[in-house]
Amino acid sequence: MTAVSTADRARYLELVGDGAQAAAVDFALALTERGVPPRDVVLDLVAPTQARIGELWARNEWSVAQEHVATHVSEQVVAALAARHRPQHSGRGVLVVACVDGEWHALPARMFAEVTRWDGWDVRFLGASVPGPHLISYLHRHGPDVVAVSCSVPTRLAAAHRVIEAAQGAGIPVLAGGRGFGPAARWGLRLGADRVAASAGEAVEVLRTWLLPAVGQYDPLRESFVSDDEHVLIAKRNTQLVAAAMDDLAQRFPALAGYSAHQREATEYDLGQIVEFLCAALFVDDTELFTTFLQWLRVVLGTRGVPPSSVDLVLDLYAQQLYDFPRARAQLAAGRRS
Numbered sequence: 001m002t003a004v005s006t007a008d009r010a011r012y013l014e015l016v017g018d019g020a021q022a023a024a025v026d027f028a029l030a031l032t033e034r035g036v037p038p039r040d041v042v043l044d045l046v047a048p049t050q051a052r053i054g055e056l057w058a059r060n061e062w063s064v065a066q067e068h069v070a071t072h073v074s075e076q077v078v079a080a081l082a083a084r085h086r087p088q089h090s091g092r093g094v095l096v097v098a099c100v101d102g103e104w105h106a107l108p109a110r111m112f113a114e115v116t117r118w119d120g121w122d123v124r125f126l127g128a129s130v131p132g133p134h135l136i137s138y139l140h141r142h143g144p145d146v147v148a149v150s151c152s153v154p155t156r157l158a159a160a161h162r163v164i165e166a167a168q169g170a171g172i173p174v175l176a177g178g179r180g181f182g183p184a185a186r187w188g189l190r191l192g193a194d195r196v197a198a199s200a201g202e203a204v205e206v207l208r209t210w211l212l213p214a215v216g217q218y219d220p221l222r223e224s225f226v227s228d229d230e231h232v233l234i235a236k237r238n239t240q241l242v243a244a245a246m247d248d249l250a251q252r253f254p255a256l257a258g259y260s261a262h263q264r265e266a267t268e269y270d271l272g273q274i275v276e277f278l279c280a281a282l283f284v285d286d287t288e289l290f291t292t293f294l295q296w297l298r299v300v301l302g303t304r305g306v307p308p309s310s311v312d313l314v315l316d317l318y319a320q321q322l323y324d325f326p327r328a329r330a331q332l333a334a335g336r337r338s
């Protein structure tokens with residue numbers, strides 16, 4: 001069987017970087033004509049290229065516009081592969097695939113959807129950011145065998161949790177996946193998903209061997225896994241925390257006075273993101289979620305001329321503001337050490 005090569009990936013990156021849609025589609029289809037299974041084109045060509053695009057953006061080598069155009073081309077490539085290569089059968093069962101509310105990374109979910117379709121599932125792909133109540137009413141109406149929830153950013157984990165519980169309450173078992181569920185999708189298990197998978201390839205195996213229960217695993221008496229509601233209280237104070245940090249930063253970080261309106265807005269956005277990731281880390285009670293985000297943020301800011309030490313300053317400011325939130329202070333201290 002023919003495989004995707006490093007040279008293929010380099011060429012594909014060039015094509016999507018140029019926004020060369022027709023050429024990228026032809027390139028991907030030609031690989032399948034050479035004998036590469038369409039699933040491998042998605043998982044070994046498109047997926048790693050998308051990850052590479054994320055790195056190029058984070059390191060300020062590609063603009064947001066370049067990332068958007070490349071992602072759009074990749075979406076067309078996945079669509080073309082799906083249109084050209086129809087599954088041989090669809091007898092495994094009905095699988096609904098949806099991104100959780102507020103989750104706009106539709107392409108990872110789409111890749112997963114097509115890969116499972118090629119494996120014989122009758123897939124209904126609902127796309128990006130599906131509001132929880134709408135997803136649940138869809139499940140009631142169509143009664144699939146499984147619902148697969150996709151989450152790429154951990155700040156959407158609370159929304160994922162609501163949907164997992166509601167789907168199970170409706171008797172539909174839940175498979176959770178996407179990088180937002182963390183290493184080996186472990187936060188998916190923490191949130192009560194019936195099964196998790198770290199990649200689409202792994203998910204195919206999980207789905208094949210999973211004897212679906214007649215009803216979901218939902219237990220209304222199941223104890224909550226979070227011992228307190230620090231994440232809820234802090235989320236409500238997000239605007240207030242950001243405003244206080246901006247005031248404080250203006251005094252300690254004189255360069256802020258010279259910032260343009262756009263730069264100020266971007267700074268406020270980043271400060272808000274720190275609070276959102278802190279809340280997500282409190283929600284699943286895992287410092288790795290917060291420290292991974294901070295490492296990424298330091299790279300992003302560093303390559304855009306903002307000293308990474310400014311992140312530590314913000315963590316200190318939040319720790320002062322959140323003096324009566326012990327778990328948040330522990331997360332902030334871990335973030336400081338990371």
Ligand code: B12
Pocket residue numbers: 043046047048050051052053054055058067071102103104105106107108109111112148149150151152153154175176177178179180196197198199200201203292293296
């Ligand atoms: C393109 C992109 C976007 C596009 C998405 C467009 C689209 N149509 O999908 C847009 C511009 C919307 C976007 C927005 C943002 N993004 Co973005 N984005 C990306 C990028 C570059 C590529 C995404 C992609 O296609 N990945 C490729 C697939 C293959 O990745 P994958 O997650 O591994 O998916 C596989 C598995 O997880 C699995 N899978 C997926 N879903 C499911 C579901 C189930 C049930 C199962 C079992 C498996 C499964 O199957 C896939 C194939 O194996 C990634 C970089 C990256 N490394 O992924 C960043 C990335 C995901 N984004 C990131 C961020 C931070 C953001 C923003 C917050 C940026 C911002 N400042 O606004 C927003 C958040 C928006 C939101 N709330 O959703 C970060 C997340 C960091 C973190 N700590 O989690 C990343 C990782 C970039 C980074 N590190 O530099 N983004």
